[in-house]
Amino acid sequence: MIPGIDINLFFLVPLGLAVGTLSGFVGVGGGFVITPTLITLGFPANYAVGTSLAWVMGNSIIGTLRHRQLGNVDMKLGALMMIFMMGGVEIGVRLLNWTKGLGLVDAAVLSVLICILFIVGLSMFREAINTKAKLDTVIDSQVISSEEISSADVGAFLLARRIKGINIPPMMHFAQSGVTISLWFLLIIGLFTGILSGFIGVGGGFIMVPSLIYLIGVPSFMAVGTDLFQIVFSAAFGSIRHTLSGNVIIFAAFIMLLGSSIGTQFGALVTRYLRGIAMRYILASTIVVAFLGSILELVGILSGGVVPWLQTAVIVVIFGGLGIITATIIGLFIAANLYRNTLRIPRWIESLLAHD
Amino acid sequence: MWVVACILICVAIIWHVIDWNSTGMYLEMSGWTKTEKAYLTVLYNLGLMILWGITLGLLTKKITDLVCYKVDVEKSTDDGDNKFNER
Numbered sequence: 001m002i003p004g005i006d007i008n009l010f011f012l013v014p015l016g017l018a019v020g021t022l023s024g025f026v027g028v029g030g031g032f033v034i035t036p037t038l039i040t041l042g043f044p045a046n047y048a049v050g051t052s053l054a055w056v057m058g059n060s061i062i063g064t065l066r067h068r069q070l071g072n073v074d075m076k077l078g079a080l081m082m083i084f085m086m087g088g089v090e091i092g093v094r095l096l097n098w099t100k101g102l103g104l105v106d107a108a109v110l111s112v113l114i115c116i117l118f119i120v121g122l123s124m125f126r127e128a129i130n131t132k133a134k135l136d137t138v139i140d141s142q143v144i145s146s147e148e149i150s151s152a153d154v155g156a157f158l159l160a161r162r163i164k165g166i167n168i169p170p171m172m173h174f175a176q177s178g179v180t181i182s183l184w185f186l187l188i189i190g191l192f193t194g195i196l197s198g199f200i201g202v203g204g205g206f207i208m209v210p211s212l213i214y215l216i217g218v219p220s221f222m223a224v225g226t227d228l229f230q231i232v233f234s235a236a237f238g239s240i241r242h243t244l245s246g247n248v249i250i251f252a253a254f255i256m257l258l259g260s261s262i263g264t265q266f267g268a269l270v271t272r273y274l275r276g277i278a279m280r281y282i283l284a285s286t287i288v289v290a291f292l293g294s295i296l297e298l299v300g301i302l303s304g305g306v307v308p309w310l311q312t313a314v315i316v317v318i319f320g321g322l323g324i325i326t327a328t329i330i331g332l333f334i335a336a337n338l339y340r341n342t343l344r345i346p347r348w349i350e351s352l353l354a355h356d
Numbered sequence: 357m358w359v360v361a362c363i364l365i366c367v368a369i370i371w372h373v374i375d376w377n378s379t380g381m382y383l384e385m386s387g388w389t390k391t392e393k394a395y396l397t398v399l400y401n402l403g404l405m406i407l408w409g410i411t412l413g414l415l416t417k418k419i420t421d422l423v424c425y426k427v428d429v430e431k432s433t434d435d436g437d438n439k440f441n442e443r
Contacts, residue, residue: 061409261412
């Protein structure tokens, strides 16, 4: 495959399976796990990035197909956000090249990434904890219909409500998501997420999904499906660029897709059994894992690579975190099935499960 | 019927990919990226990932439908906390 490099390809199938589950459930591309794993397996970094992008494209197609059937894809919104994001990505890449000229690129990118992950992760956790507490209260009082639950709201997603409340023509209506918002706000949000994505190199789920949920007010699972839809095109673009640079090992991407096709189907199906709040908990946990991994990497760069165990620690954090998160998704799915069959489950889980 | 068709296409794709990998065709194609044949590598890689993604996506969807997780209504279940957060 690559001259002089011997790689065990069969490890790629379970890897695809685990990352596919996460991708199908929370809408992340999965590159943050696949790229370091491929490097650990012996891929040179440039091949790892290119191959990862080719896999992300194929995997997002599978996720989009399933989420579309589940009614979780708003194509109009996804297409518009993608166009606006492209402009932002171009600005972000230019900013990155400017930083590269100053000789600060790795430390600068990681610092911005860490700040963004910290802010987004913390905000998501706070919101998820508050919303769950409210849901728990409603369920404890034995009022569990959607309408009654709706009345329990005390201000989450305030920002999205304010943004949608500002009427600056032209106003756009997205029937699938049930969102009406000014085109100008979509442009600003798309450009902003694009700049971050172009500058720090991530942007699939980490930035886009929280932006869709908290800034535009798109329902959680709709944000997942819509994000996977736009990832198909952004990953295809990245994959073309990397193919032209000779960085894609298509055989490895092909094998990973075999495992991830099952994982992605499972992850997408689990959305039928859980509330959006569960997805936001899982995404926030994923962001925390990426945050911890990035901090260790930054420490490694700033220490000039003199701490040999740091690279191992990054892998342990990312793999350990991914394992725990995937196990949690499976556990919640099992709990949801028990709940639907009227079997006993821990009370604190009830608010995370969708009613039949 | 759909499942059988998808399985046949999957088998054909797997056979083709293993064949091209073992004959060193992929290695040769990666060398094309520096020549005027680069577009062929790009088209092939894109085409393979799209075809493989769609076929696997349809196949696994049909299989999950068969094992009692069929979804009939194209309507999101994203209710409860999302809607109530909108108010």
